[in-house]
Amino acid sequence: MPNIRELRTKRTKLGADARAIMTQAETEGRAMTPEEEVQFDKLMDERDGLDRTIARAEKLEDDERGQEDLERGGKPGGEEAMGALRAYLLGGRSVLTERQARALNAGHDPEGGFLVAPQQFVKDLLKGVDDMVALRGLATVHQLTQAESLGVPTLDTDLSDAEWTSELGTGSQDDGMRFGKRELRPHPLAKRVKISRKLMRSSATNPETLVRERMEYKFGVTAEKAYMVGDGNLKPLGLFTAHADGIPTGRDIDVSTSGTGFVNVAAGNAADDLITAKYTLKGAYHRRAQWLFHRLMVASVRKLKDGDGNYIWAAGLTDTEPDKILGLPFITSEFAPSTFGDGDYVGMLGDFKYYWIAETLQFEVQRLNELYAETNQIGFIGRQEADGMPVLAEAFVRLQSNDVVP
Numbered sequence: 050m051p052n053i054r055e056l057r058t059k060r061t062k063l064g065a066d067a068r069a070i071m072t073q074a075e076t077e078g079r080a081m082t083p084e085e086e087v088q089f090d091k092l093m094d095e096r097d098g099l100d101r102t103i104a105r106a107e108k109l110e111d112d113e114r115g116q117e118d119l120e121r122g123g124k125p126g127g128e129e130a131m132g133a134l135r136a137y138l139l140g141g142r143s144v145l146t147e148r149q150a151r152a153l154n155a156g157h158d159p160e161g162g163f164l165v166a167p168q169q170f171v172k173d174l175l176k177g178v179d180d181m182v183a184l185r186g187l188a189t190v191h192q193l194t195q196a197e198s199l200g201v202p203t204l205d206t207d208l209s210d211a212e213w214t215s216e217l218g219t220g221s222q223d224d225g226m227r228f229g230k231r232e233l234r235p236h237p238l239a240k241r242v243k244i245s246r247k248l249m250r251s252s253a254t255n256p257e258t259l260v261r262e263r264m265e266y267k268f269g270v271t272a273e274k275a276y277m278v279g280d281g282n283l284k285p286l287g288l289f290t291a292h293a294d295g296i297p298t299g300r301d302i303d304v305s306t307s308g309t310g311f312v313n314v315a316a317g318n319a320a321d322d323l324i325t326a327k328y329t330l331k332g333a334y335h336r337r338a339q340w341l342f343h344r345l346m347v348a349s350v351r352k353l354k355d356g357d358g359n360y361i362w363a364a365g366l367t368d369t370e371p372d373k374i375l376g377l378p379f380i381t382s383e384f385a386p387s388t389f390g391d392g393d394y395v396g397m398l399g400d401f402k403y404y405w406i407a408e409t410l411q412f413e414v415q416r417l418n419e420l421y422a423e424t425n426q427i428g429f430i431g432r433q434e435a436d437g438m439p440v441l442a443e444a445f446v447r448l449q450s451n452d453v454v455p
Contacts, residue, residue: 053110056103057369063096064364064372071360078358086352093351097344183380184276184288187339187401188437193235193409233407235434236283240267241417243426260414264431270384276404276437277384285437288341288404289386289394289447295439296447302326303451304396306389320353320361326398326446327375334400334444340379342396343387350374391452399445408435 070089074081081089242263272285279287286295304322330338342350351362363373371378377398386394417428439445 053103053106056099056106060096060099060103061365063092063099067092067096068364075358075360080354081352089351090348093348183382184273184341184401184404185406187380188276188404188406189402190406190408191233193407233405233436233438235407235409235436237432237434238268238271239430239432240264240271241428241430242267243421243424243428246425246427260429264429268431268433272435272437273382274384276406277382278386279437281438285406285435286439288397288399288439288445291447296442296445300442300445301394301447301449302329304448306391306395306450306452318356320355323350323353323361323375323448324355326448327377329446330398331443335377337400337402338377338398339401340374340377340396340398341385341401342379342381343383343385344381345387346385346389346396347379347381389450389452391450393450394447395450396448397445398448399439403439403441403444404437405440406435406437408433 067089070081070085070092074085242260244260244263275285275287277287278289279285280290281287281292281294286292288296290296291298291301302322302325304326305319327335351360353361355361361375363376365372373379385396389395413432415430415432417430421428
């Protein structure tokens with residue numbers, strides 16, 4: 050397993066080397082030369098690759114630590130339930146004893162029906178999704194155990210300002226406050242994975258780990274896409290979907306682009322536009338605010354300068370400090386917008402605690418016994434229910450491309 054400390058040290062050095070190229074150009078009062086840009090991009094690509102390696106190494110370390118706990122006698126999720134799940138994944142419903150079937154809260158179909166996965170399996174799966182989907186780890190997640198939906202209170206009409214008055218005065222009566230309510234209703238989400246029968250039989254990894262890791266990826270990318278661009282119709286309402294119940298167009302800020310990325314031209318300055326976006330967001334949200342971009346946009350933003358000629362991107366000074374844009378950290382998503390045409394959304398700034406996710410803890414697993422027999426594979430279908438939406442528009446500022454022609 051890679052030495053995580055050494056990887057982090059190397060990551061810090063790469064960031065410092067990239068920053069040094071920028072600093073040299075700034076000191077000489079010029080933009081980076083084409084050769085310097087190539088070297089800069091190479092360093093940052095290598096550092097981005099290290100970020101992914103570190104994340105995988107940390108996940109592997111966590112998995113190994115959990116396995117060691119189990120070998121020492123730990124019983125995550127209940128030994129009986131996890132043992133029953135392992136038997137089901139390997140041999141199907143027919144190999145379960147009556148007691149094992151009860152441990153998994155069996156469905157009605159005696160052969161092909163659904164079994165409810167143990168809570169520890171669900172927690173591990175959701176933790177894996179968190180590791181891959183940055184937004185979910187920042188959002189507010191509500192796990193519903195009984196209710197079918199989650200009401201989101203909204204302040205539709207606020208009170209007027211307080212009044213200066215005398216010692217015994219109470220101010221005039223104000224009947225203007227009105228509360229509304231939106232609703233998060235978990236919608237069904239299903240994904241299918243296929244695993245080789247030989248791998249299931251001979252792998253040193255437990256079968257539940259094989260199935261869980263494949264489902265982490267399948268569910269993670271599906272949910273992430275919906276959190277970004279979902280239309281709210283039987284799925285989450287995305288951050289980049291303009292909607293009166295989420296983030297309306299009134300929270301959009303124009304950013305100068307050229308169709309291929311950010312540019313600085315006489316008719317517009319993208320760095321200054323980002324500064325405008327930062328201070329459009331109220332200061333109260335800055336403590337937790339982060340930028341959200343596609344990785345292609347980050348590559349462009351890293352080269353932007355403000356009106357004083359200073360780069361707005363800054364590398365983290367230590368191996369645990371994040372890179373920042375205008376003093377605020379950023380996250381990336383493969384499902385954030387990656388096209389830069391006129392009118393396209395290109396990124397956002399927000400406090401993502403105000404993106405709410407509601408999901409049920411029940412997670413059903415169905416084993417497909419014969420469907421993939423010709424390819425010597427076993428199919429598994431996972432089912433869950435989830436929903437999500439932004440609940441406070443003023444906690445977000447969305448960036449919209451304004452295509453500027455030099």
